[in-house]
Amino acid sequence: MQTPDLGEDPLALDRQVCFALSVASRNVISLYRPLLAPMNLTHPQYLVMLALWERAPRSVTDLCEALHADAATLSPLLKRLESVGYVLRTRSRTDERRLEVALTAEGESLRAQAEKVPYQIVETLGVGLVDLEELHTALTKIIRSSRQALDAR
Known part of the structure; x- marks a missing residue:
């Protein structure tokens, strides 16, 4: 397998997948809180x-x-x-x-x-539905491959 080119600094914070996932997850979940509180x-x-x-x-x-x-x-x-x-x-x-x-x-x-929550989240994010569906597909692949890697341990 060929070693991927991770650029000049492979440890640059803003290039880390784990960092982007962590921040995005925290921020999106924070958007849910006020919507879920009444329930x-x-x-x-x-x-x-x-x-x-x-x-x-x-x-x-x-x-x-x-x-x-x-x-x-x-x-x-x-x-x-x-x-x-x-x-x-x-x-x-x-x-x-x-x-x-x-x-x-x-x-x-x-x-x-x-049932109103997903619509409110999409509206609040202001990101196109196609982009969100593509993100979901990519994240699903990451979940699957990370699960396989963990199971192989």
Whole structure:
């Protein structure tokens, strides 16, 4: 494999992918906060709700896979979502070791309010939809290849 040309200074901060991803992630998530606050959701809780609005009920294991998270990270989020009345956690009737997460009526009805969020984010960012879709495609490739690299370790 040929060594890529990383320019004169391969350690220049403004050329680092990790730096750009970190700053972009922090900034974009900050834009979500005021939009999610009226729904009593944090950004990580919103991601859980998105997964559940996509398909529910789901097992905790399935949610972990969908969100690329571990159970230790997900457990407090699910407890909080249950305490505000958005989800219900129950043991599977067929396998007691399996914890299932279902939406409550309140959690289901919250979807109508949440449907406005993506439109508000696109408008706030002021970046064309085509550019955002291309970014999403590139980030999905990065997620996939980084997962493969981590799994190969």
